[in-house]
Amino acid sequence: MTNRFKLAIAVFCFIFTASVLAPVSKAQNGDKKTIVTFSEPIEIPGNVILPAGTYFFKLLNQDSGRWVVQIFDEHQTKTFATLITIEDFRYHPTNQVVMNFTERAAGDPPAIKEWFFPGEKQGRAFVYGKKRAIELAKVTNEPVLATPVEITVDTPVVAIVAAPVVAITPAGDEVAVATVVAAPVVVEAPAAVVETPAAAPITDLPLPHTASSTPLIALGGLLAIGAAFTLIAISKRSA
Numbered sequence: 001m002t003n004r005f006k007l008a009i010a011v012f013c014f015i016f017t018a019s020v021l022a023p024v025s026k027a028q029n030g031d032k033k034t035i036v037t038f039s040e041p042i043e044i045p046g047n048v049i050l051p052a053g054t055y056f057f058k059l060l061n062q063d064s065g066r067w068v069v070q071i072f073d074e075h076q077t078k079t080f081a082t083l084i085t086i087e088d089f090r091y092h093p094t095n096q097v098v099m100n101f102t103e104r105a106a107g108d109p110p111a112i113k114e115w116f117f118p119g120e121k122q123g124r125a126f127v128y129g130k131k132r133a134i135e136l137a138k139v140t141n142e143p144v145l146a147t148p149v150e151i152t153v154d155t156p157v158v159a160i161v162a163a164p165v166v167a168i169t170p171a172g173d174e175v176a177v178a179t180v181v182a183a184p185v186v187v188e189a190p191a192a193v194v195e196t197p198a199a200a201p202i203t204d205l206p207l208p209h210t211a212s213s214t215p216l217i218a219l220g221g222l223l224a225i226g227a228a229f230t231l232i233a234i235s236k237r238s239a
Contacts, residue, residue: 032059032117034097035074042101043111044071045083045128046151055080057115059124066161067124069115082153084160085115085124086145089182093119103140111136125181133168143167143179 037054044050054074061068067085072078095118101110116123125145128136133146149155149163166174 033057034115034117036097036099041109043109044081045112045126045132046081046153047129047132048081049109050080060157061161068157068160069124069126079153082151082155082157082160084127084147084151084163084165086127086165086177086181088114088116088123088125090116090121090123091182093121095119098123102136102144105139108139127163127165130168134170134172137168137170141170143169143175145177145180 034057035054036057038050038052040052042050050071056072056074056076058070058072059067060070067087069081069083069085071080071083073080093116097118098114098116099112100114102113104110111128112126114123114125127145127147129150130146130148133144137144144167145165146168147163147165149159151160151163165177167177167180169175
């Protein structure tokens with residue numbers, strides 16, 4: 001086997017390996033993960049209280065504006081919850097992970113509300129069950145994201161993504177989700193005004209003079225000289 005043939009095989013194997021591994025690497029890099037330690041118990045949707053400790057938050061997907069979040073123990077050996085979140089927005093990103101919590105009643109653990117990644121304006125707003133959302137709305141005196149679907153750790157991801165999401169007021173009324181989550185403000189640039197200069201008035205312009213025959217005569221002379229040199233070269237070859 002020649003060295004050139006060996007090189008061709010090596011290049012082919014490298015390309016094939018890269019084509020197989022690239023999608024896997026892309027999928028792994030696309031996962032959003034955060035390991036966070038809480039110094040006190042916190043509440044998460046699903047009527048679950050996480051004791052103080054270290055937990056692994058993982059974003060599973062980013063489809064159709066819905067984000068499914070899973071929460072594990074530090075070593076990912078136990079799943080505590082599979083939750084639905086929707087897109088949230090902030091105007092001033094930070095260089096650290098930020099988790100915001102709702103106000104709490106006396107003696108209750110704070111309830112997780114939002115999760116933002118370093119440097120990103122978009123974040124995740126957590127959705128609670130409707131009954132618990134009404135209770136939290138009364139404590140905070142503001143609407144809370146809710147879903148009428150009972151979501152547990154065993155609920156399929158497809159069902160979680162399809163679950164309806166509303167915002168519940170302290171009175172139990174449903175309002176627009178936009179009353180809870182912020183949306184980026186789109187500032188439209190003013191339309192550019194292009195001023196077209198007025199057309200110049202048409203005037204009688206002098207017609208161009210008829211072209212002189214001098215350039216044609218000069219061109220003919222050059223062609224003749226070229227033909228002469230060609231004939232001389234041919235005669236020398238035949239001699």
